[in-house]
Amino acid sequence: xxxxxxxxxxxxxxxxxxxxxxxxxxxxxxxxxxxxxxxxxxxxxxxxxxxxxxxxxxxxxxxxxxxxxxxxxxxxxxxxxxxxxxxxxxxxxxxxxxxxxxxxxxxxxxxxxxxxxxxxxxxxxxxxxxxxxxxxxxxxxxxxxxxxxxxxxxxxxxxxxxxxxxxxxxxxxxxxxxxxxxxxxxxxxxxxxxxxxxxxxxxxxxxxxxxxxxxxxxxxxxxxxxxxxxxxxxxxxxxxxxxxxxxxxxxxxxxxxxxxxxxxxxxxxxxxxxxxxxxxxxxxxxxxxxx
Amino acid sequence: xxxxxxxxxxxxxxxxxxxxxxxxxxxxxxxxxxxxxxxxxxxxxxxxxxxxxxxxxxxxxxxxxxxxxxxxxxxxxxxxxxxxxxxxxxxxxxxxxxxxxxxxxxxxxxxxxxxxxxxxxxxxxxxxxxxxxxxxxxxxxxxxxxxxxxxxxxxxxxxxxxxxxxxxxxxxxxxxxxxxxxxxxxxxxxxxxxxxxxxxxxxxxxxxxxxxxxxxxxxxxxxxxxxxxxxxxxxxxxxxxxxxxxxxxxxxxxxxxxxxxxxxxxxxxxxxxxxxxxxxxxxxxxxxxxxxxxxxxxxxxxxxxxxxxxxxxxxxxxxxxxxxxxxxxxxxxxxxxxxxxxxxxxxxxxxxxxxxxxxxxxxxxxxxxxxxxxxxxxxxxxxxxxxxxxxxx
Ligand SMILES: Cc1ncc(C[n+]2csc(CCOP(=O)(O)OP(=O)(O)O)c2C)c(N)n1
Ligand code: SF4
Ligand SMILES: [Mg+2]
Numbered sequence: 001x002x003x004x005x006x007x008x009x010x011x012x013x014x015x016x017x018x019x020x021x022x023x024x025x026x027x028x029x030x031x032x033x034x035x036x037x038x039x040x041x042x043x044x045x046x047x048x049x050x051x052x053x054x055x056x057x058x059x060x061x062x063x064x065x066x067x068x069x070x071x072x073x074x075x076x077x078x079x080x081x082x083x084x085x086x087x088x089x090x091x092x093x094x095x096x097x098x099x100x101x102x103x104x105x106x107x108x109x110x111x112x113x114x115x116x117x118x119x120x121x122x123x124x125x126x127x128x129x130x131x132x133x134x135x136x137x138x139x140x141x142x143x144x145x146x147x148x149x150x151x152x153x154x155x156x157x158x159x160x161x162x163x164x165x166x167x168x169x170x171x172x173x174x175x176x177x178x179x180x181x182x183x184x185x186x187x188x189x190x191x192x193x194x195x196x197x198x199x200x201x202x203x204x205x206x207x208x209x210x211x212x213x214x215x216x217x218x219x220x221x222x223x224x225x226x227x228x229x230x231x232x233x234x235x236x237x238x239x240x241x242x243x244x245x246x247x248x249x250x251x252x253x254x255x256x257x258x259x260x261x262x263x264x265x266x267x268x269x270x271x272x273x274x275x276x277x278x279x280x281x282x283x284x285x286x287x288x289x290x291x
Numbered sequence: 292x293x294x295x296x297x298x299x300x301x302x303x304x305x306x307x308x309x310x311x312x313x314x315x316x317x318x319x320x321x322x323x324x325x326x327x328x329x330x331x332x333x334x335x336x337x338x339x340x341x342x343x344x345x346x347x348x349x350x351x352x353x354x355x356x357x358x359x360x361x362x363x364x365x366x367x368x369x370x371x372x373x374x375x376x377x378x379x380x381x382x383x384x385x386x387x388x389x390x391x392x393x394x395x396x397x398x399x400x401x402x403x404x405x406x407x408x409x410x411x412x413x414x415x416x417x418x419x420x421x422x423x424x425x426x427x428x429x430x431x432x433x434x435x436x437x438x439x440x441x442x443x444x445x446x447x448x449x450x451x452x453x454x455x456x457x458x459x460x461x462x463x464x465x466x467x468x469x470x471x472x473x474x475x476x477x478x479x480x481x482x483x484x485x486x487x488x489x490x491x492x493x494x495x496x497x498x499x500x501x502x503x504x505x506x507x508x509x510x511x512x513x514x515x516x517x518x519x520x521x522x523x524x525x526x527x528x529x530x531x532x533x534x535x536x537x538x539x540x541x542x543x544x545x546x547x548x549x550x551x552x553x554x555x556x557x558x559x560x561x562x563x564x565x566x567x568x569x570x571x572x573x574x575x576x577x578x579x580x581x582x583x584x585x586x587x588x589x590x591x592x593x594x595x596x597x598x599x600x601x602x603x604x605x606x607x608x609x610x611x612x613x614x615x616x617x618x619x620x621x622x623x624x625x626x627x628x629x630x631x632x633x634x635x636x637x638x639x640x641x642x643x644x645x646x647x648x649x650x651x652x653x654x655x656x657x658x659x660x661x662x663x664x665x666x667x668x669x670x671x672x673x674x675x676x677x678x679x680x681x682x683x684x
Pocket of ligand 1: 096
């Protein structure tokens, strides 16, 4: 990886996990790649006219339609007889994926387009100021699910987006974390080697929205995985392959470094509730290396 | 070759001959026969195209957007609610300067739900930057599709073009159509070729974020292209006329008995046929009536209209749509156009007619005509059933 296809000089916040994640993806995919990008932080900070960070063909249309635009790109390339030589990637934030973009993604999966979809999951609508999305975790403080005398933050669990993707019968689904760059590269490579629709959901800390130190991005990302709150796994042709955790950590370690969970720390029941989510994940995906 | 065909079938045939590489659409009455026809042609290997069956019109428009961005000619068609659902993408296609061609089978909009014809649907995307053409007959709809690809893909233009044809009246009507052969079409619509595309050897970024330092100029450039279209559309129409030996008007407007007309109807689409018959009747009674047909609604051919109305005393704008709370959209545009005529401007009245498929008869046009001699009206609904209104009170 000598030369990056995602030039620095964009306007992302310091420590933005999504900026690192996006570079990892495109540098792994290589120059024979076309990207359709939904509206969101990534699009905004990478393509402020007349500058663009992208050294591959890249198109932004709207907030919710990158999967349909990518379907069109794929169809165009097929018509031109060029599809086999070119990767098509659709990418978006968690809101553009799990909420407003869900119908278009489902259509793209069901039609079987040869497209890799990458969701950069920073667990809220960051571009518009940290509002909750369908992928915001339980009890997170966001600007539209604030904590208060009658609220502990977002009352609902994360939408099981990887399972929703897998339920379409697509050949490859994976979760990843920017805290594990080699794992990301491995999964992107594997995904691109498979024909058909693929889905990768990558956890990407957002220092602004999560209120953690901007030099803590990788540590926060790793803690999410090590606590079991962000399980890493693949569904290869429907078969579950977990990435095991060598030493599972209690969720407090993850919660205490982020302002968005600060309101939970003085509430043992709330912490217990979050620990139960981690325990469930560990059991469901078989994450415990010692078990 | 002359054929007696259904409008939708004729459109599918002509679109096939324009050789789109990607077709994507979602079913809605009365557009369905067009895309079913194309699907069958792809299935029969008569048309070498990717036919993408999407889950919504929003995605149909997005698919043709993406495909067109790879430098491939595309086609889609919709109607009414489908166009409204597409609206966000419709604006985007124009803003991205992608010369998609779309047929709109014009239909009323909900609520109440109504599948019959009027032109309220297209008016919801009037301001999107698309070239908006209106067909009066099935033949004209066929011919406009050929011109649509030529106009939109012209390197001076690079904008999407919508061919509007009245739902059912034209889409399901039968007419003898002179169907251009594949060779003739190939001569007129040459392969699409552009450097403005997604290309791994020349990676472009499309769809930037433009801040206040840049945005207004980019929008102004679309407006400027529409000004240039006022000469480009007549060029294409003239070439069409030369090659195919048919076509009235100059591609922007068309007159019928306009030379000495004192009372002029202004209208778009199939209603112009009914108005022609009315004009004949008025003329037979010695009345100097005429018709000004608007073929291109965007760009709006202001100067041609002013010229065409220079002798008119009374103008009746017949809108098949309504900007609720305002006026008929064509009335508003036409009033703006004639305002430059100063004291010589004719008296312009506005009429709303035929919403939701209400029959437009010679009697309806007669009613409009009678209003003209009275005081000016700006939004007169024609043919309302007084008893229904009274009941609702
Ligand atoms: C139809 C539509 N609704 C709302 C918006 C406003 N909007 C733009 S980006 C965004 C949030 C993006 O959130 P996400 O997809 O999670 O990406 P992030 O910015 O967090 O990376 C919203 C709500 C829009 N652009 N279009
Ligand atoms: S708000 Fe978050 S996601 Fe957006 S640029 Fe800043 S750090 Fe990155
Ligand atoms: Mg987000």
